[in-house]
Amino acid sequence: MTDWWDKQIHRANHLAPQANGSKELLKFYAQLLRAQKDVYEFLRGCQSWLPSGDLECDLPMLLHAERLMMYWGNSSDIQFFEKAVLQPYLRWVADTGARPVGRAASASERFCPFCGGSPQVSFLQNKETTAESGNRDLICATCLSSWGFRRVVCANCGEERPAKLGYFHSPEFDHVRIEACDTCKHYIKGVDLTRAGFAAPIVDEIDAAPLDLWAREHGFTKIELNLVGV
């Protein structure tokens, strides 16, 4: 799983120099991903400790990890730190086969089946498809795992009528689009890995931050802001 963090970091470093309007965000995010990788490695390296998945029990370890993040020295608000530390923690929970305890799980397909979090970004990829799932997946904003989701459905309210679902994309970002819903006025970004297989959806959606401006100007609210606040 260290590879997973490295892949995100490399992608951010690769995109930053050529970014159009999101260079500083990507540089910041690359640093943040490095700190998150450190948190993950710290947790993974704790001898004789495995996460229980119960945050209350595991909190002492996370407080050490949070200090690690503070040490890295960003002055953003505390919510930011919680989320930034929880992502690598929950990834390690998932990798060790534990389950999160005490998080309100939802039966709804619109929430992460592992931790109950909201989707951060959606992506399309080529895989064995069924009529049910299509080939679209959502990535969880809280634990960064992904789950299959139907293709033409609002990831916020479940709207299915095609006339209510709009897509916007700009030539600058060939493989990223806004997926907006006229019913609930929310949107999520979608990354098309069939056009750019090397993309890392959570990084590429930050690279495409100018699309968020367009969405906001048109009255749409993002389902969940990412770690750089876009």
Ligand SMILES: [Zn+2]
């Ligand atoms: Zn999750």
Ligand SMILES: [Zn+2]
């Ligand atoms: Zn909707």
